[in-house]
Amino acid sequence: MAASNGGGPISAEARAALGEAIGLMFGRWTALQMAVENQWGGRESRAKADQLGESILSWFCDSKGPHYFEDLADMMDDQISESFNADFEDDSIEEVAKQLLIIHEECLQNNYSSIEKLRNSHVQGNAVAQSRQIAAEDSDSSDDDESMMEDEAAPGPEQMAVDRPRPSRPAPDADGWTVVPPRRGGRGQN
Structure with missing residues (x-):
């Protein structure tokens, strides 16, 4: 589109x-x-x-x-x-x-x-709570049940497709050049 x-x-x-x-x-x-x-x-x-x-x-x-x-x-x-x-x-x-x-x-x-x-x-509740519920249900069958419940605020990447906060900007090298990472992949390919 x-x-x-x-x-x-x-x-x-x-x-x-x-x-x-x-x-x-x-x-x-x-x-x-x-x-x-x-x-x-x-x-x-x-x-x-x-x-x-x-x-x-x-x-x-x-x-x-x-x-x-x-x-x-x-x-x-x-x-x-x-x-x-x-x-x-x-x-x-x-x-x-x-x-x-x-x-x-x-x-x-x-x-x-x-x-x-x-x-x-x-949606029952909000998206984050739902993802946590799914994560908790997935862990019920494993031995890590307790650690998942203790660490409920940090579900693994397979449950939530959310990225980390952006890291600080890269520092210039000895010559004064700064390597800038690409903005994001895949956008220009539509």
Whole structure:
């Protein structure tokens, strides 16, 4: 999916529906919920996640199209990096961006079926708690039961696709050059 064409101004009903969809998707986005719950953005982590949602809604509704996938994914990545000092390398940013572009297109056509599906697939609790529950259930069959329960706040990478907070910037070498790692893999290949 390359772009959402924008198709003109969005109705108040469609804007409200898109805002609801963003909130529903954010509630299911494990990486973002983990960043909020663990306060990677400080005490105001919840407000920063809400601001990300507002920025996305504004990007769709207040800017002229076409709306390109790359632009949305880059904006989300930059804001997450800045707000939470983290990189989500699990491709969840791209997945969420792609889904939001689809939902935006549907909203422009007064089609709210994807949002209805999100509403009806209500998640019990939040995504982080659900992942912890799955991790705990998986460990029930092993002898490491107690250590998993003691270390509940740090599930293994197989249960959560959340990356570590971003490391500090690399220092320049003796010649004054700094090696800069690539931003992220796979984006330019769409």
